[in-house]
Amino acid sequence: MRATLMYGPGDVRIEDVPDARIELPTDALVRVTASCICGSDLHPYHSMDPAHGPARMGHEFIGVVEDVGSDVATLRRGDLVVAPFAISDNSCGFCVEGLHTSCTHEQAGFWDGVPDQGGQSEAVRVPLADGTLVKLPVAEDSALIPSLLTLSDVFGTGHHAAKCGGVTRGSTVTVIGDGAVGLMAVLSAKRLGAERIVLMGRHRDRTDLGRRFGATDVVAERGEEGIERVRELTGGHGSGIVLEAVGHMPAYEQAVGVVRPGGVISRVGVPQYSRARVGFTSLFGPNVRLAGGPAPTRAYVEELMPDILDGTIEPGLVFDAVTGIDGIPGGYRDMDERRSIKVLVRP
């Protein structure tokens, strides 16, 4: 079968690999019908150590169950399923609490911990299939597929940002980053009732989509100028809730700059730094809280899916390009060079 491998910075290749197959009785074999490239895939695209490669790529997909292991109880051949970006048993203490990203099962974890599997391919062996996969009540050619695919990661991640930030009806929220996750954070904040949503981003096509998703203001300026602008828009003292959807240090610093005393910075951009300012003059003095992390998107599927199915929201608008599997390397380039927001893959 065909799959995506990353060999090093800027070096993504489509290659023939051994067919995915059931290995454990809790596995499902899924034929991928829709997958995509993630903003977080661009981090190794910039900085991957070739000695750690080649790496199989992709952690967001929808597909059809082709086979199941003998212990799989809830899925059968022909089911259309969506795979969250974290593998979990959906039954341990953390899963029950809704923190599937901290599932204690020995097979749990992120896709990059599963050898020789990845969503940017024709098929995937899915560990802990009963826990991980969620059945979709539509056909594989449904027009809702792009939106349902965002339940794998970006929509759930935007929702996680908003939940960890405590967004409720009437909130004032600033979203840092106009990538797919930032746009999903806007949509999620709007969905939870935020009244004022300031989107910090400088790509007009993206911020226009952000406005469509619910942003009330767009700030294209960065650094001190951007901070001043957000403060002007939010009553002078900053934004009580800041959703950081980038992961680079300038975005963290931007968040510290625009957050209101007593407010919260909710991070969902995977941090590309280990240490950051948390002392008296940054977080401590103004009693600013730091929250967020990788989203337990499995926990949110049941809450978010109905709004997609009934057409209330259309997170799939975040996909502005579609390609076959051979177009994936070009998709990475397009996303890296900001020609595409997010690329949908139809293998």
Place this chain on the structure above:
Amino acid sequence: MRATLMYGPGDVRIEDVPDARIELPTDALVRVTASCICGSDLHPYHSMDPAHGPARMGHEFIGVVEDVGSDVATLRRGDLVVAPFAISDNSCGFCVEGLHTSCTHEQAGFWDGVPDQGGQSEAVRVPLADGTLVKLPVAEDSALIPSLLTLSDVFGTGHHAAKCGGVTRGSTVTVIGDGAVGLMAVLSAKRLGAERIVLMGRHRDRTDLGRRFGATDVVAERGEEGIERVRELTGGHGSGIVLEAVGHMPAYEQAVGVVRPGGVISRVGVPQYSRARVGFTSLFGPNVRLAGGPAPTRAYVEELMPDILDGTIEPGLVFDAVTGIDGIPGGYRDMDERRSIKVLVRP
């Protein structure tokens, strides 16, 4: 009048200074009847730059109002009052929200921002007296004075730690640090209903008091050994709520080590560092939140005082030494060398 000045590390002196007096119509002049030395006073005692001295010391006191400015409406001569460690108007937007440490009034701030004033002296000019001071319904020689004095800072700070950590009935809490604030954090967690309270500290007299305040377990080990011990005590995955009451980097690292995925580190020890680990392997990956800051103790007085007045709790037990004003330099030494937990001053 006599007052305490710090000239540099280890160099605390009692000197004659000009008498405190009303300068602004919103001031009150308070004759100090009880004050104390704070664990946070030990930070400059270790590292103060003599070029920035001498500094007037003390930010916790009870006293009698001797005079008030013409705009002071709620206080009169003879009132016994307690002064929170932050000066505030108690009426701006942040004060109304209960974040008096971020009061926007131009005279608001911490005591070290008020030139030539400090609680470790015979008298103090208190700015924004109506907002800052709280009347006490006892006589100045009441046996409750030590406990009421803790409303200035340490009890309110311990309570803030517990509130920012989200302690509720049945919580499992780990408190890092057996200084006065750590012990108040234990008392506060217990008061809010915590069921399991692990106190990390290695001074037997202090941890014994911690047990009296409600600690169910004491861990004397530090570093990896201490982390392992706390994990054993808290079900293997760590403590959902960690109250960090020290402020040094090893305490922060200890907190990261013992916190449960999805849990919260609530800091009230004044950070003696600017940057700390917040990346994927520390806070982000396990969705750990970071909270806390300087306590808006003014906001908590009305909630906490009744339990002191009716004898439900006795936070004043944290004072294990009493001195006159001339004994203050010795009190710093005793606290620094861990011979005293916290020194009460009767000027």
